[in-house]
Amino acid sequence: MQYVIIGNSTAALYAIEGIRSLDQEGKITVISDETHAAYGRPLISYYLYGRIDLEHIGYRPADFYTKMGVDLILGERAEKIDPKGKKVILKSGKKIAYDKLLVATGSRPFVPPMEGLDAVKEKFSFMQLDDALALERALGPEKDVLIVGAGLIGLKCMEGILDRCRSVTVVDLADRILPSILDEGGAAFVQKQLERKGVRFILGDSVAKFEGTFAVTKNGGKIPFDVLVVAVGVRPNVELVKEAGGEVARGIVTDDGQCTTLPDVYAAGDNCESFDISSGTRRILALLPNAALQGECAGKNMAGGDAHFTNAVPMNAIGFFGSHIATAGVYEGECFEDITPGHYKKLFYRDNRLTGYILIDCIERAGIYTSLIREKTPLSEVDFELLKKSPALMAFSESARKDKLARRQ
Amino acid sequence: MSDTLFMYPEYEVVRDHDKCIACRVCERQCANEVHSYDTDLKKMLADSTKCVNCHRCVCFCPTHALKIVKSDDTYKINANWDKQTINEVYRQAGTGGVLLSSMGTPKPYPVYWDKMLVNASQVTNPSIDPLREPMETAVYLGKKTAKLERDEKGRLQDTLPPQLKLSVPVMFSAMSYGSISYNAHESLARAAEELGIYYNTGEGGLHKDFYKYGKNTIVQVASGRFGVFKDYLETAAAIEIKMGQGAKPGIGGHLPGGKITDAVSTTRMIPKGVDAISPAPHHDIYSIEDLRQLVYSLKEATDYKKPVIVKIAAVHNCAAIASGVARSGADIIAIDGFRGGTGAAPTRIRDNVGIPIELALASVDTRLREEGIRDNVSVVVAGSVRSAADLVKAIALGADACYIGTAALLALGCHLCRTCHQGKCNWGIATQVPDLVKRLNPEVGYRRLVNLVTAWKHELQEMMGGMGINSVEALRGNRLMLRGIGLTEKELSVLGIRHAGE
């Protein structure tokens, strides 16, 4: 059996482990256009922040690929899939035959057209380790940094570099920071924290054009900068599958076993859609845990298993300067809130189910809430009043507790 | 509290604040609410007036920062009016009530076990190494056949009355469900089963969960007849009629309504929450003949398949009483000495009524031998058998086996604080409060009981081996193996032993 995996990040790694849990013999080939062994992609901001060094950034031990019996083709780009001939064609022209193929190509930064952008010398995306290494070289105590985008990537980049430059200004078209995971109140809560650290936000505005060392906003503001980071969003890398005739909606379409509409071609990670059980919709959930679970599921199925990934839930754990945020699900239905100067908590529920939550600086044991969403636990079966106060196993029935604590999990 | 108004606490809780890490384990473990954490002082505090000296906190304190000491506060020294006596007057002046106590008397009466020494073999009758040679500790309790009977064809007839086989001559004393907890009962039952011995339900009936331990269960029929019905009798290995109890001879029992929970009420077959009174006498027994009627009623009810035990308290004329009991049809006599424990007894009774088990045993055994009826019954003694040494001495004095109560409770964690009657046992033994009952995990409790009796068995074998004796049967009544130390002629004569050096 010949397994080929395009991409070498989270989904790919878990796919390798998934395959090897069922098939220790088959040949696995991994193709990646990056030159590094797999690293936790979100770690690039922690690298700049000084939380982790290059020595520890690898996601798996150095001998992982050898132990797993993987042929690594690094620095090579897969150009095309030939689903009839069951081959992957590399940029170099080399053809790699597969019996089972996983497309774990992730996503790429989206850079919108902005006037004068081409003339900006120090401009960066923030997606790959090489982006972070390049950005690091451009930083310095005399540098003012402009980050376009106040989403997860932009703000983690901000945290990573704030102490390594003179100033950081973040611009976003949205009227609040982290709009994909926070409501207005939560965003304001976090924004205040970040402003106390010295970050400058320009919200509800966008860069109209770049003029030398200034960015001019639509509202007419002029922002001086030396270094530009563009982090407005990402686009899924769906083209390989699309061009080979596979169905693509917002992302690559798969069944719950991660198989695309092309035979023997699987997809996992930020390039494909999941069925979000909290909103009941198919959407791209570009989250590391999701990529891991999809990758593992795909790997098992490629090796002849019968795995299903059916409980995808959007969730994010993110933090800045020692403050921590956890969010999950959708913010619909009734809302319980507990907001003090020290923390911000909202639980959303409807139809006897917890649908989502926002926790800022009160993330302890948040996984108990997450499991209620993932397992679709009827709230009538738990002591929800107790859970509102704090996540606790005490809220479950005695038999449920026994199952959790006195049985093997 | 008016009954403690004039009194300084008898014991003081002493905390080494250098060691205390304020983990508050003591506070959580004290049902008497002695310990508390003061958030202003950031220190643990203790109210010694509430302390019963059960040592729960001392045992749990992870840094050994706690100890409980006897207060050295003293009234003006007076050999006649000692502190205890004065405090009892104060207490009664405060309450107007009978003083209640628990467990065996703490008064310094002579302990005759400690005044007897055991023999060992030298040269002419070699000692036996129990690790290398057989050493029988099993005993059979019950009436022994005095003469052989044959049928018309000359074949031997099996006329042996029912017997209890014990792997080691130790049984767990009668302790009722109600006076002790469900978990304590389960621990005793499981230990008896594993050890091949018996435990005794006491007078509180048998919880339905414990019927499965029936073949290791002695059920009691006492003056209150609590929980006695057909299944109860049939489940048991033996039936004990309780005529008296060593700690409180001559009086009945009183289980306060607070301890009559749902399960206790069901098991005892009495109303919930109402005090359970065992009358002082059995109202149908006023003579040995009456006793005989009950013995045979019980035998009849169980098809003569189970030995019947009659338990009496060790009192002044117990030898004569035992003689009567031996003729009543009973298979086993249990004699309970006055140092025996209790869940609750009037202090004056406990501390002043009855006689020591050693003297009662010796006189009963002597009397039954003299009358030629010793084999009519087995004799089981109770009332403070504290160790394998006491056990050896009891057997040598003439006992077939011993009951242990206090020692068993100690194995379960009891620290002899003697406040069972308050129902708040911090060790989960003498209580029905659910939060306290759960403190005794039977998994732990039964294992400790098994360990204790197993250890005693080893010691018994060791001591018998030293005497050159290889079975309990051969030790029984072998008073030559005992010598008194520091005893008067009269005491030696009652015990039927010679003085050391003789």
Place this chain on the structure above:
Amino acid sequence: MKRIYVEEKWCLGCHLCEYECAFANSGIADMVKALKGKEIHPRIQVEDGDGVHFAVNCRHCTDPLCVKSCIAGALSKDGDGMVVIDQNKCVGCYTCVMVCPYGAIMPAENGKVAQKCMLCTDNMKQGEPNCVKYCINRAIVFEDRG
């Protein structure tokens, strides 16, 4: 593999396990020195309710969500099946805290990394976990239940 199991029926809520855990993981040989005057951050935590108490620590799941959610690869399963954390790799994002259904993984005292029970294999009390050893009523046991 032997795991820690909790029988709430026997838990007295004494919280001794928390202190024994904090002590075991303190790296200090004396408990008083290790814990006196300090707030503890144990890896096992007791929940108290109305007459109900139980301790919660890592279940060492067969299929651990925390491992798959770790952005740094700091969490993994060792050869025996124990879920281990490499605090040198952990960056303290607390995704694991967000996914653990038992609430059994938590921020460490320094607030910079996560911590979890590693069955006392990572501290000076190697062998029987300290919480098990000092659970007087055997509400916490260390057993192989398949």
